[in-house]
Amino acid sequence: MSENYNVLLLKRKGLLSIKELTDRIKQQPHDSSSWERLGQVFWEIGDRDMAEKIFSSYGDSLRHRVDIEIVPYSEDNDVLLNFAININEGSQTEIATLDINGWVLGKHEPVQAVEIVLGDQLITRTPVCVPSHYAETSYPDVNWASNCGFRAMVYLLGMPFDFILTVFALFRDDIRFPLAKLSVHRKAISSTFQPSLQPLMITSIGRTGTTRLMEFLNEHPSIVIHSNYPYEARVLGYCFHMLKNHFEVMNLSQQVNPHGYIKGQFGFHHPGTFKPIGYANIDYQFHYWFNEIYTGEIIRASQKSIEDFYRRIASLQEKKEAIFFAEKTFPAEIPPQVWELYPKAKEIFLVRDFRDVVCSVLSFNRKREFTDFGRQCVKSDEEYISKQLKKSALKLLQSWKERADRAYLLHYERFILDPERVLREILEYLGLDTSPSIIEAILKKALGYKDTFKVHSTSDSPLSSIGRWKEELSPELQSLCNYALGEILHEFGYAEDNNYQLLEEYGK
Secondary structure (H helix, E strand, C coil): CCHHHHHHHHHHCCCCCHHHHHHHHHHCCCCHHHHHHHHHHHHHCCCHHHHHHHHHHHCCCCCCEEEEEECCCCCCCCCEEEEEECCCCEECCCCCEEEEEEEEEECCCCCCEEEEEECCEEEEEEECCECCHHHHHHCCCCCCHHHCEEEEEEECCCCCCEEEEEEEEECHHHCEEEEEEEEEECCCCCCCCCCCCEEEEEECCCCCCHHHHHHHHCCCCCEECCCCCCCCCCHHHHHHHHHHHHHHHCCHHHHCCCCCHHHHHHCCCCCCCCCCHHHCCCCHHHHHHHHHHHHHHHHHHHHHHHHHHHHHHHHHCCCCCCCEEEEEECCCCHHHHHHHHCCCCEEEEEECCHHHHHHHHHHHHHHHCCCCCCHHHCCCHHHHHHHHHHHHHHHHHHHHHHHCCCCEEEEHHHHHHCHHHHHHHHHHHHCCCCCHHHHHHHHHHHCCCHHHHHHHCCCCCCHHHCCCHHHHCCHHHHHHHHHHHHHHHHHCCCCCCCCCCCHHHHCC
């Protein structure tokens, strides 16, 4: 293809010529937009390989890179026949997701699913059921070769900036076979939305005092909370969960491509289109709009929805000078995602002696006459302690360690024994007014919530809720708690025979 033809083509499309762009780059070598435009030029004239090389080396800061390492396997293994992972190494066009697809064949039976794992955490599991023409024609004697394809979308928001994913084939009887390792290097996902309210996340597990803490925070004029008991209007969590679902379901451009996810798996066109967009010649502008502009608009719209809700609450509560909105969050995937889009967010980790948590959970379930807080997932109290609670406590500890440089750790026991000092520390962490009049007003109102305490509590008083495990748990359950949770308790500052190492200074 001649340079003259290229120039005519580019001018017709309203683009700069290669020479003009290279001259500009020489004058401004650090201008990433010029490199991006140059990549666009090569994409438009059909040289996709050169375009991807430019995007990989000089692409804009929103792109991420993937390097693939296939895990060696012996052909004389008992389960795996062959596989392929169709993912381009280097720069990716998607901003918010990583599209991992391919096919995998078992020797004696179909592969049930493909799992994507980060460390010991399962990120996603996707069924192996997508038609694969290549596998079907390459292995005509294998009955299940026609539908051995898979596609998994990994949502990147909140993920580490450098991490390794392992791809496993899952057979019957939970037999897992490693296929590949994906080394991902990504940039932070940003948003053009400028929030006037910042998130304040109260991260914890159930029955640790989050409702009590929310009552105190709700009395500050700069903090907005949906004030209906038990303060669990999780609008922030809902919108971020919706974002994740939106991007993980499928690649945005595949949604309108009849040869992509919807057409390939379900046999119908994108709703609302008489002739699917995918029949058009998909070019750089198509990918750019769907994968960058549209993605940004969806993120922005979600943030605006959160802002609008809490601005409305602030108006109803006459909190004209509101700076934060507070929500309860679990130590799971939402808080890291929030931190990425809200760099000025704040987070309070609330921890309580997990042995007292056991007492509170069991008592509260009896009080309400139904099981909750994970106890409903297991058959016995022993299993709840050794599995459900241990898993939650470990996740809380891991999350705290990951964000200890920018979060505040609050022990329930300190909060109950010395609310004035704790409140002052929290307000200092938030950068809010700590004047005696503010603190006195908050304490006066929050400590007067008698009705809420009667409904929500499982002890005679807040003070008696500390150390209750010594009287309420059997010796066997005490020993189990110390065995299953001992290391986590120690890392959070709790001793085996006491609730909290600092309690002595309070005379408890």
